[in-house]
Amino acid sequence: MTRYRLAFAITGAVAMLFPVYWMVVTAISSSADMRGPGLHLWPTSVRWENLTDPLSKFPYGMWAVNSVFIAVVAVVLTVVINLMAGYAFAKLRFPGRNVLFILIISTLMVPVQVVMVPQFHLVVDFGLIGSDWGVIVPRLAEAFGLFMARQFMMAIPDELIEAAQCDGSSQWRIFRTVVLPLCRPLIAVLVIFTFMWRWNEFAWPLIVLKDPESYTLQVGLLFLKNQYGQDYGSLMAMSLLSMIPMIIVFALFQRHFVEGMARSGIK
């Protein structure tokens, strides 16, 4: 029984991995090989032009720089905002706290597409159309991260904070020296998920960014799809390149991904 179970599990894993494997095969094969007669599931020759050709013809490097900039800045700002707000909503009493928290959490169920037109108008009014900041700023309102931060900080014992208060520490100091060091697992989850969302985001940058030089990788891939048509070699190579950062992050922090996801699922 155990052996059958393992066999099933491995078959499933092979099936799940196959599309990615097929991307790799396509990325290094010539398109004649992929179209030609006879079906083979492995590469018969290696063609590096699939990689070098698009890199020399299109501003792929710029797209990568834009993607990195947007993801990194968005992660830093979002995580700082959410940690601070999480602390306020979990540990500090101030007027309107509960109402504000409920209002913020209720935006969890609002599909982003519902507000895309008004958000677009705002970005136009602020003069941010076509700029990285137009992609970053509206997405700083991230309710899921704020919710996770608050839940996590609720579990920090009040005594720790009160003891620090008796020593005469300011709240800002307590937050930095007492609370944040306890929040490492939380920060890991927030960083990983925010990075993934911003790196993979497509619809919003598609709306905001107009000039091909300013594209992110995801929008750039769509641009390449329209350029290459049926020639999938280069497209798969560029798509693979764009996945590398996510795959590395996933490989390193796999446990956090799975735990974070599971935690979002059981409430």
Added chain:
Amino acid sequence: MATVRTRRAREALTGLAFAAPAVAVFAVFMFWPLIQVFWISLQQTRGFGLAKWVGLQNYEEILSDKIFWTALWNTALYTAISVPLCLVAGLAAALLLNKRMPARGLIRAIYYLPAVISGVSSALIGAWLFNEDIGLVNRILDVVGLGPIPWQSEGVPALLSLVAISLWIGLGFNMVVYLAALQGIPREVFEAARCDGASRWATLRRITVPQLGPTTFFLIVIGIINSFQVFDIVYVMTGGGPGNSTTMLVTYAYSAGFEQRQQGYASAIGVVLYLIVLVMTIVQWRVNKRRDVA
């Protein structure tokens, strides 16, 4: 007394200061747009600036807009196929990987991997695999003798190819949530069933699945809400085609708002989408509440 009051006042001020950045971005980029979207949906806008007040005309147009109803039907059909598939596949994977086995962690990670790949990259793989003329799926079907399937030139196969990719992406999330829920079922329940001589199948049907009820319900609601917002894979893989046979609510709203520049109309579609998701959230909330009471 005075010191208590000043301490409270100071705590309130600090609290507001800590919450201020979050409150500010939510106020400007979520709450205000949520009010605005109703306002814009009552206007006729083409391009920038030129807005005309038209009352409920956009909503009347929606009611008689064939493409809107097609998009709603496609979204519902896509949801009705992909959500149960993801659910069953996720449960099967969770049951399979809940027992000890060699390399279990690695296998779980592989099942989850597609969830971290971007929608665009997933859609590009899908477009390539399901390419009608030279894609691998049809080439294999050809070898096996099941003939080429018109994944790109006919509506139903095109929708099914989207479902296949959504299954590949969504299976891992359902599996992870089910695995967490399986940990929560008390071991004694299974031991009692085994002592009573229950078969594996009976245990699954009579014990495991009912115990997982709340999780299944949660996953169905999340699945429906997510499918109603599907955009990336549709826009990149089929572009809504052939014809409008894979146009979804959100891709339609996008093309109305940002390709045809009828942003009032797009906002009205957004409001309708909002109402649909709202109803689903309320249903979930009420069912959960009833369950907590019972």
